[in-house]
Amino acid sequence: MDLDDELIELRRQIHRHPELAGEERQTAGLVAEQMRAAGLEVTTGVGGHGVLAVLDGSADGPTVVYRADMDAVDAERNVLFIPRSDRVFDDGFASRVPGVAHLCGHDLHTAIGVGVAKTLARSSGPVPGRVVFVFQPAEEPLKGARAMLDTGLVQKLRPRESYALHCAPFPSGTIVVSPGHGLPGLDEIRIVLPAGDAAAVAAEVAELGTVEFPRSVADYHARFHSVLEQHVPESVSVGQWTERTSDGQPVVTIMLRVWPQERLPELRVRIERIAARAGGHVEFAGEPFPALVNSAELSTAAGQYLSATTGPESVLWARASWPYNCEDFALFLKEAPGAQFYLGVADAESGMNGAPHTRDFAADERAIGYGVRAMAGLLTHRLTAQGTSTSLPGV
Incomplete structure (x- = not known):
């Protein structure tokens, strides 16, 4: 063999x-x-x-x-x-x-x-x-x-x-x-809200994204191959989901994939402002992954x-x-x-x-x-x- x-x-x-x-x-x-x-x-x-x-x-x-x-x-x-x-x-x-x-x-x-x-x-x-x-x-x-x-x-x-x-x-x-x-850095962020519907906050966070997730395998293929054809200097993809704390507070958990890494501090500040306008606060999981x-x-x-x-x-x-x-x-x-x-x-x-x-x-x-x-x-x-x-x- x-x-x-x-x-x-x-x-x-x-x-x-x-x-x-x-x-x-x-x-x-x-x-x-x-x-x-x-x-x-x-x-x-x-x-x-x-x-x-x-x-x-x-x-x-x-x-x-x-x-x-x-x-x-x-x-x-x-x-x-x-x-x-x-x-x-x-x-x-x-x-x-x-x-x-x-x-x-x-x-x-x-x-x-x-x-x-x-x-x-x-x-x-x-x-x-x-x-x-x-x-x-x-x-x-x-x-x-x-x-x-x-x-x-x-x-x-x-x-x-x-x-x-x-x-x-x-x-x-x-x-x-x-x-x-290469590949983007990752930042995990939680927005804890006082009460009510978290949908508006989630929608505002979603607007920070500059790229949409692929919708099919064919779309995935096409986007992967696009890296050969176009120079995209910056990109932000936003993944998120909404849960509740043990006492019922809504929590929006956000996964930010950001290229280049230098954009992360600015995005953190923007998310803090979104949370503040909704009367909530932000919790960072730790240092962003590089x-x-x-x-x-x-x-x-x-x-x-x-x-x-x-x-x-x-x-x-x-x-x-x-x-x-x-x-x-x-x-x-x-x-x-x-x-x-x-x-x-x-x-x-x-x-x-x-x-x-x-x-x-x-x-x-x-x-x-x-x-x-x-x-x-x-x-x-x-x-x-x-x-x-x-x-x-x-x-």
Whole structure:
């Protein structure tokens, strides 16, 4: 069995046995077993069920991080703002865990991370530095990256750059590079009202939004592809719902996804004014979660390398940030600059939409091998580039 086939089977094993955020015991154990078998130094239980696997090459070379996430989602509650279709793609190896599924592609991300590690470990020449493979739990609630980083183990290895992939509804065999763009930050805010109907307050908050949520899978596809065609300097998406406190007070809970991050203070002030006019008050859940910002220089360098090695037709260039999701790889990028790429996993001919967080999400598994070869080559290239340059970043 060649490596591509091994990784497809690994992906299917993870896909059949999905685990929610914070419960990734089986997936983490499987990853750790694969990493030890490949000869990497493995640490488990990092920030929960996180796995840290270190591939040592040249002792005096630089260090880069490659991150993959492992958690699945609640298949009923964690479907993105899109009406559920009647059809669910039959991939032949569906989840065996009721109500839990890999609808965001983290099973593919994990298989690709394992594949990159195996490829580099099996390479004929020495790796010109060190690669730290981070298999992260609890990405969906935006908790796993912080938990792993709070252990200090990643920082101790002094990485200079960080990279990751995420599935997306682009054609299989393509990769999207987003220099200077990324994903919005997230702010959770509660408006507590004295009494009465919260509908007017909710409507006023909704007017802060500059982008509407997609209304169908086709709309989702079209908007995702629009990032290739238009530069949108600012975007605000507003998610909200109304509840009541134990003593009956109406509460409007707001989830703001904002790009760029610098707009958040202004929006907080505007929401406070809306609450004050209604006689209510605002409660902030904490500090906003940071936006994921790809390094413009390193993203461009990666895109140039991938275009040269895989063909310019395989590399797409984003001109805007996708406004509807957040991603806790943002915290790794704050420790060491780098980029998250979109890996195309859609295959229209076979009905695989490649659209994460949709009920009928399905991915072309041939994209796994493409992602492995692209990332293994890129990481080797980046280590070589850093090792021959005293500046950071280097091209």
